[in-house]
Amino acid sequence: MCRIFGYIGPEKVADCVLREVSNLQLAGGPDQQSFKHGTGWAIGNNRLSIVDLDNGEQPYELGEHISVVFNGEIYNHEALRGELEQKGYAFDDHCDGSILPAMYFEYGKDFVRYLDGMFAIAVVDTRNESHTLLLATDPIGIKSLYYYWDETKRAFYFSSELPSLLGFENIPKNLWLQGIDSYLTTKAIFGERTMFEGIYTIPASSLLEIRPGTCPEISKWKTYLTATKPIEGFEASSQSLLSYLTNEVNELLKADVPISTLNSGGLDSSLITAIASKHKKGIHSFNIAYEGDWPFDEKAFAREVAEKNGTIHHQVIIDPKEFQNIIPQVVKQLGQPNADPITLSTYSLFEAINQAGFKVAVSGDGADEMFGGYDRYKEAMSCMGDWIRPYVDSLGAINQSSRESLYSNDYKAYLNEKGRMGKAIEEKLRREKGNRLDTILEFERSYRLPNYHLRRVDHLSMAHSVEVRVPFCQPRIVDFASQLTDDERIKGEQVKRILYRSAEGLLPHSVLHRKKQPFTLPINAMMRPGLPLFTFIQEVLDHDTIRNQNLFNVETIDLLMHQQAHQPSDKTALALWSVMMFQLWSAQFGVSIGSHSAKEEVLI
Known part of the structure; x- marks a missing residue:
């Protein structure tokens, strides 16, 4: 298990910047830090040692031309190592990630289809005159990978965590303006977008490929690992x-x-x-x-x-x-x-x-x-009319009418x-x-x-x-x-x-044999006048800040605070909590609510 990062582009990223990017996600891999760079590229990792503790130094390499950094676990690495050894490959350790360069060399981009595990992988292949960076995510999206493509500089940056990605110089911290509605509609940001304009996440079961001077290309892949369901009943x-x-x-x-x-x-x-x-x-x-x-x-x-x-x-x-x-x-x-x-x-x-x-x-x-x-599945299944709108409303931190x-x-x-x-x-x-x-x-x-x-x-x-x-x-x-x-x-x-x-x-x-309970924090009970959480939210939802942002209606927020004080409910508490979390995020990351891309993009 590790954190990974890197870039590909026309200009060199200084070693001090790479170290800063690494340090910003050090908790995810405190046992070892390393990076490798060549002309116009670099990859690095922070290691959390889980398997073969004394070995497994990254990047993993095969010859002079294939280098790999990896975050995650490959649970079938022993079986795959045995198959590769029969094909003539040799390994210096038993770390799960050390098989990845050989898997890539043997199977090309299809190598991910054999892997049983959770992962985000970066491969640099310099065998051709124009080197290639290949990023891969696991089938269900357990391990995140974020990226920023600077179209002007033709430079590409990636990392396992957003704060770490922002450690690369000159990555803007602009708000994706539609993201506020996306966030309150689903409690998070769905799809490839993030709350930062121009910063994306690679979807589950995806490959991103990029060469110097070219735009990144994303494609989907399917695992070879399947199951058989009995037909008896x-x-x-x-x-x-x-x-x-x-x-x-x-x-x-x-x-x-x-x-x-x-x-x-x-x-x-x-x-x-x-x-x-x-x-x-x-x-x-x-x-x-x-x-x-x-x-x-x-x-x-x-x-x-x-x-x-x-x-x-x-x-x-x-x-x-x-x-x-x-x-x-x-x-x-x-x-x-x-x-x-x-x-x-x-x-x-x-x-x-x-x-x-x-x-x-x-x-x-x-x-x-x-x-x-x-329960929202059960309710959608039993609905005799239009099930889609109520189902979508059930996903939100705040329902549609309240958002408006x-x-x-x-x-x-x-x-x-x-x-x-x-x-x-x-x-x-x-x-x-x-x-x-x-x-x-x-x-x-x-x-x-x-x-x-x-x-x-x-x-x-x-x-x-x-x-x-x-x-x-x-x-x-x-x-x-x-x-x-x-x-x-x-x-x-x-x-x-x-x-x-x-x-x-x-x-x-x-x-x-008991009714399913939500695994949640009972904030409605904890967000009452006289309790620290209520006071904290009052302080965060500062009138001047909200007016300057011009995103939310101050009078509505005041009404929500009054309702939570005098007629508290789960619905009101979650609405206030959601706006508070946005305000804390925008302040902590110094997010700009200024200029925005005019380019039309699919929301989901």
Whole structure:
């Protein structure tokens, strides 16, 4: 696990700049820093050593012409190394990434199709007169890769984290103006855009190729790793799923450092913890809760799971009175706004895991998107009329009508000209020809899961030098899930039916037979007059700043604060939280709300 960065262009980037870029994402790879450059290019990495701790120095090289830096884990590296050795390749170590130059030399751009893991990879190939930089992302988008293309200078820069990318000189920090509507419509920025004008993220399962003087070209690729679903029926399929999941968890437990699990007390993480404990004795499981008595407290369920499976259980308790001290660090590590308050809990949880001496945690993230676990899926399936508009509205930090009242008149006029994200998502969904549930889950796997969910987990875990492994996002599990029928996923009031069936006997009755609770931070209860979070938000939502930005309506924000003080609700609390996170981000990164590109671009 590492962080990577680099550039290709006509001018040399000074070594001091490369070191600064590296230092800005040092927490994601504190064990080793290195970079290599040639004429018009450089690549570098920060290493978090997980496999073959004494070796694995990057860049990995094959001869004089192929150099690779890599962020992630290749779980099938031993099998691939054996195949390559039979073809005549030799290796000096057993690090998972050391096979990558040989894989690229042997299979060209198709090399990624053989890889079982999570990754962001950069390859420099100087065999031809015009050298090539190739960037690759994993099938589901677990590992982020950001880039900026300077069309004037014909220079290209990339990095694993946004603050690090901004460490390259002369990358502008301009606001992508439509991004505000995008953010409030979906709680994050979906697709290839970021909140910075001109800075993009490489989508999941993509290759970006660039040569000196040419524009970057992005193409998609498909993995060779697939799964077979039995045709005998629901029971056979549930057992087959458990078998696949058991194999994946077993593979993800391999490392040369201690491994822990996340255990929220819900189905997904509890099942991962149960499977892991059967394959590895002495598993440490971590749960987070809040000091005091708050809604959605699941620590009792997490403890039951730990006791049933014999894990060494860590109960992490954080004090909501300290949240205002955490928020700026969370904003910095994310690099752009995320409207889910759970970011604070996520950040604190991984801090505790690091302090307990762990570099790896296995989580249950992604199960809802694979097997149909959210109430919005169930509601869309039961809707007799137009399901698309209510579904899109359910994604937002603020619903459509409230967003319109929140925006300033000038910003609404701008959106009338340029277009709104909600409308773009609706149109995209209406164009799809598949059945309703498949359409929803494919959209969420392609957009919401990587951009809103996995990116948050990746950035906030690596802020504390912790690697998160996600069995439910493994290619074979994704492929298996895509073959399921509607009834195997959702039937009536039952969600994730096949996963619940697979977990029978492995988890306590209390976990399997209770209503699903959101894994969230109860900010409505915590954002009340007299509590630190309410005061903090009042201070951040400064009238003069908001008027100068001319993006939001000051009177509407005042009304929201009054409502939260006198008639508090989840809806009002999340609206205020979302605007606050944007304000903190724009101030912390010194974002300019000045000139903007006139170029028309697809929103999603």
